Amino acid sequence: MRRNMWELPHWMHWLGGVLLAHGHTDLGVVDLYSEPGAVGELGTLNSETVRASLRARPADVYLFSPMTVNLPFAYQIAEEVKALTPDAVVVFGGVAATPLAAEVALHPAVDYVVVERGEIALPELLRTLTRRGDPRAVGNLVFQARDGALVRTGFRYPDVPAREIPFPAVDLFDASAGQDIRYLRQVYALGCPYKCTFCTIQTIGRKPDYFPIDRVLREIRSYRERYGTHHNIYWGDETFTLHPEYTLQLLAALESEGDIHYDCQTRLNCLTDERVLRALAASGCRWVEIGLETGVQGSHEQHKHHMKLSPVEDVLQRMRDAGLAACAFTVNGFPDQTLDDMRRSVEWVCDLIDRDLLQASYLFGLVPYPGSAMFDDPARFGMTLLHHDYGRYHEDLPPVFATEHATPDQVYEVFLDSVGMLAQAMSKRPYFGAPAAVPEHGYGAFWAGAHV
Known part of the structure; x- marks a missing residue:
């Protein structure tokens, strides 16, 4: 093993497969987990390392799904995204963002929070943004409106049956990552x-x-x-x-x-x-x-x-x-x-x-x-x-x-x-x-x- 990692983030492969099935073919990963020097001695992210990684992976939309303990790291990365690319859309989701949706959505660097399962909600959100539509029409969504009010859309999508979830994007990471896990x-x-x-x-x-x-x-x-x-x-x-x-x-x-x-x-x-x-x-x-x-x-x-x-x-x-x-x-x-x-x-x-x-x-x-x-x-x-x-x-x-x-x-x-x-x-x-x-x-x- 070159680095001591538990595993590849399974949710990325999974959600990558969903996005590919909806025509979003330009996908990438900002890898700070294994980036040397990403975390400093006091447990904070090195801003220069974060910026360099983001510059190497410019995107229109950045997706975050942090565990609870990594929520401060995710906020810091999102802030760097907004500093470098103010027009980029930042979307949070997952096990921590779902119960903390209101709190996360009010963070100035977060544009949208997808709550619960995202196999339908995320593609619908991206489609709506592409068409400059109203995100209030998207289910499973929490966000801060321009007037500062917190918006929680009033409906949720049914869970996609497991048999219908698209095949994961297995090749999202370089094959050499197999030596790290x-x-x-x-x-x-x-x-x-x-x-x-x-x-x-x-x-x-x-x-x-x-x-x-x-x-x-x-x-x-x-x-x-x-x-x-x-x-x-x-x-x-x-x-x-x-x-x-x-x-x-x-x-x-x-x-x-x-x-x-x-x-x-x-x-x-x-x-x-x-x-x-x-x-x-x-x-x-x-x-x-x-x-x-x-x-x-x-x-x-x-x-x-x-x-x-x-x-x-x-x-x-x-x-x-x-x-x-x-x-x-x-x-x-x-x-x-x-x-x-x-x-x-x-x-x-x-x-x-x-x-x-x-x-x-x-x-x-x-x-x-x-x-x-x-x-x-x-x-x-x-x-x-x-x-x-x-x-x-x-x-x-x-x-x-x-x-x-x-x-x-x-x-x-x-x-x-x-x-x-x-x-x-x-x-x-x-x-x-x-x-x-x-x-x-x-x-x-x-x-x-x-x-x-």
Whole structure:
């Protein structure tokens, strides 16, 4: 790997395919993620680097879809766009811009915010602007009118069925980008029916909608052909094994392909079907990430849509027997928990690792992201949001909220202690495979560190 990047931004390929299908063929990417010197020592963007990248990619329209923590960066880039090209149109959308649409639309460098899904709204907006029409006629749109008033158009478009979404613009990035990334992201279904209080899944819907299997396989082949057949696939579906019958159909197709290895994420209660476990192992699954979050059952009742912890050991044992390595998502800082509850949760996860029921665990600090129930009504969960400095809404930073049980500093101290505890637990030989070694030339060094 030349650079340590997780993945290519899947939404760009996806939306690029939509725009190509509507006749917008002159597409480009402003790549600041891997640009040397783009981010300074204090975590701010280097304005000169940003300007140079924008000058190299002049455009009529710039599209932004930042995660919450990157919203300040996106604003800064948008300001540079307006400084260099005042007539360029700046459009925001995505998981952060949707719940914060009014706030984002009032930023002086933002022209329009497309809320929720954009497969219809964005092409309609571009068509309207080209014809100098009235953007009020476009659905899923929020913007500031010339008189300063905030306009939210009064209708939304129906979601485009997955089977009708155009094929992604796979070649949006240079093929050499395949040397920069850890895996290729793929999606089988859009949507998740569970209502976790810390989740922002509303931007793609509650009802899962599945892509045709032949389309999914064609995407995988196309991405691997361009960026490297050596790459694992990471399934971005929040609950990959939600419906056993759908899952089994896909796994049979993957097994037939014969050379695809992949990781996936799901819920504990979606791993109880022995057929699915066997098919996962036979079809190339090497790593299953499970949202265990916490060892406190009461927290699951309130925040995790009533997930039960009693089957944990049995499910993990059967996964291991099937040849599947299990990794947990562990979350620190639930507002109903004391500091001792938080510590016991991490100790519980470490014990599962010690007993070879888990191979590893990620660790995240709880973040009440915009769009989540926690952000919309923090008092309901015993939380007080301290600020809206979105650049600090990050799983590795001190919490942006306080509770009756703990201050942000106290919660963060438990988080830092937990990093050490998990690192120690994962330092032993894994029950599948061997510990990661760093070769002399440094290739693969990214994987050698603890995944916390």
